[in-house]
Amino acid sequence: MTKAITEKNILHSSHKLNRATSPQREQPGRILEPAATVKHQTNHSLQDAHILNSHNRLIAEEITRELKTKIIGNNVIVLERTTSTMDTAKKLAHTCFNNGTVIFAEEQTKGRGRSDHSWSCPKYKGLLFTLLVKHNIQPDHLCLLTGTMAVSITETIRETLQLPAEIKWPNDILIGGKKVGGVLVEFEKGLKKQSIFLIGVGINVNLTEEDFPGQTRLPATSLAIENKEPINRIFLAKALLQDIDKWYSILKNDHYGYITDRWREFCVTIGEKLTLTDCGKEYTGKVIDISNNGGLMMKLENGEIKIFRGEHATIKY
Ligand code: BTN
Numbered sequence: 001m002t003k004a005i006t007e008k009n010i011l012h013s014s015h016k017l018n019r020a021t022s023p024q025r026e027q028p029g030r031i032l033e034p035a036a037t038v039k040h041q042t043n044h045s046l047q048d049a050h051i052l053n054s055h056n057r058l059i060a061e062e063i064t065r066e067l068k069t070k071i072i073g074n075n076v077i078v079l080e081r082t083t084s085t086m087d088t089a090k091k092l093a094h095t096c097f098n099n100g101t102v103i104f105a106e107e108q109t110k111g112r113g114r115s116d117h118s119w120s121c122p123k124y125k126g127l128l129f130t131l132l133v134k135h136n137i138q139p140d141h142l143c144l145l146t147g148t149m150a151v152s153i154t155e156t157i158r159e160t161l162q163l164p165a166e167i168k169w170p171n172d173i174l175i176g177g178k179k180v181g182g183v184l185v186e187f188e189k190g191l192k193k194q195s196i197f198l199i200g201v202g203i204n205v206n207l208t209e210e211d212f213p214g215q216t217r218l219p220a221t222s223l224a225i226e227n228k229e230p231i232n233r234i235f236l237a238k239a240l241l242q243d244i245d246k247w248y249s250i251l252k253n254d255h256y257g258y259i260t261d262r263w264r265e266f267c268v269t270i271g272e273k274l275t276l277t278d279c280g281k282e283y284t285g286k287v288i289d290i291s292n293n294g295g296l297m298m299k300l301e302n303g304e305i306k307i308f309r310g311e312h313a314t315i316k317y
Contacts, residue, residue, distance in 0.1 A: 056124060056206070058104050062234045069245035072131060074100035081123075083110040085130035086186060089198040093188040097132055102241065104129040111202065114171055114184050115314050119202050122211050125222075127203040127237055131244070136195050141256070142185070143294035143310035146170045147263045148251045149183040149199055152244040154266045160239045163226050168218075169269040169287075169296050170310030173203070177268075178221035180204050201240075206230050218317065256292060264290050269315070278313040 060076045067073050075098040082088050082105045089103055105128050111119035121128060137145060150167045157165035157173070157180070166174050173181035181203035190196040207222035224230050250258050264270060267290060275284040276296075285300035295307040 056230070056233065058106060058127075058233055058237065060104075063104075063237050063241070067238055068242050069100070070249060071100035071133070072245040072248060073102050073241040074098045075102070077101065077103045079103065079105045081105065081107040081109065084108050084112055084200075085128060086112060086184065086198055086200050089130040089132050089200075090186075090188055093132060093190045093196045093198065096191065099132070099134045100245075101132045102129050103132075104237070112184065112200075113182055113202070119182070119184075121202060121204060122207060125204070125206045125211065127201065127205050127233055127240070129201055129237075131199040131201070133197050133199065133248070134190070134194055135197050135252070137197070137251075140293050140309075143170060144251060144256055144259060145197060145199065146183050146185050146310050147290075147294040148247045148259055149185070149201060149244065151259060151262045151266060152247045153181055153183070153201065153203065153240065155247075155262070156236070156240045156243045157223065159243075160236065161223060161227055161231065163223065165266070166268045167263065167266045169267055169290065169315070170294065172218065174218075174268065175221055175223075175226050177219065179218040180221050180223060180226070203236075205233050205236065256294075260290055260292055260294065263294070269296065275316045276308060276313045277316060278308050282316070283308070 058078045060078045063078075064073060064076045079085070079088065085103045085105045085108065087110075088105075092101065092103070107123040108119070108121070108128055111121065111128065113119040135145075147170065150171055150173060153173050154165040154167055157163050157175075163175055165180065168174050171183040172179055173183075181201065184200035184202075186198040186200070188196045188198055204220065204222035206224045209225065211222070212220050223236075247259065269287050270289060271287060273284075273286045275282055276298075277283075283298065283300055283306065285298040285306075287296060288299050288305070289297040291297050291307045293307075293309075295309050296313065297305065297307050299305055
């Protein structure tokens with residue numbers, strides 16, 4: 001059975017469950033893997049999305065079992081509770097972590113979203129994780145990383161659940177105009193000043209109508225509401241990590257055109273008339289395309305064509 005672990009375990013535990021349950025001695029100055037850290041094996045056929053494990057808990061060993069990925073999910077950690085998986089990932093970024101490590105949390109006490117918004121989700125009902133990748137992406141291609149993730153999430157929801165997920169540029173995942181997930185990318189300098197991206201993903205999976213009491217910035221929904229039945233989060237996590245791995249390798253190989261093509265296909269923002277803020281200034285116009293770098297191309301009211309970058313621009317609602 002998987003032992004409940006805390007963030008403290010990750011950074012200080014001497015237990016390693018990778019090979020069964022044999023505890024490992026702590027080595028000074030080195031951060032070891034926690035109890036529920038598992039490296040993946042290979043080859044698994046995705047099974048019925050609707051069968052739930054008896055407690056419907058995320059279990060690291062089950063997520064990694066026969067996971068077909070090259071990088072993503074090289075190491076999977078499941079935390080019962082943390083402030084934010086972004087905080088945990090930030091600490092891990094300063095250790096010798098495995099590239100492609102994914103930290104899931106069943107509960108976040110201070111989850112955060114883009115533009116200083118908070119992100120909350122009831123315990124055991126979401127997929128909340130941060131993925132750590134060592135990547136020397138060019139600064140003007142940064143938005144493509146958000147796009148790569150948004151494309152992966154949307155494609156996974158469409159292909160595994162046959163739900164009509166869409167992307168609101170740059171990082172919102174919607175179904176029927178309601179938000180079901182989002183992406184938050186942060187940057188950290190790790191050991192030896194290595195560039196590390198912390199890619200946070202939040203998906204509302206098994207939330208019910210009662211879990212959305214207040215007015216949110218965007219109307220919100222969950223996959224279970226749209227699907228009309230609960231979803232196996234482990235199944236979804238595996239499918240998503242595999243899809244992220246596929247798109248991330250396309251990004252790494254500089255095939256940006258494939259990413260932007262798929263992004264355009266899923267993007268509801270193209271063709272909309274909207275106002276956005278960029279570096280404190282407001283712009284109104286019609287969205288005409290996503291640029292090759294993942295920027296939002298708009299025809300402004302004065303006829304000027306301008307490209308906005310996802311790191312700076314926020315669409316007004
Ligand atoms: C957004 O839509 O604004 C982005 C939401 C990102 C939420 C996820 S949940 C896991 C990770 N930890 C956080 O605190 N935020 C991201």
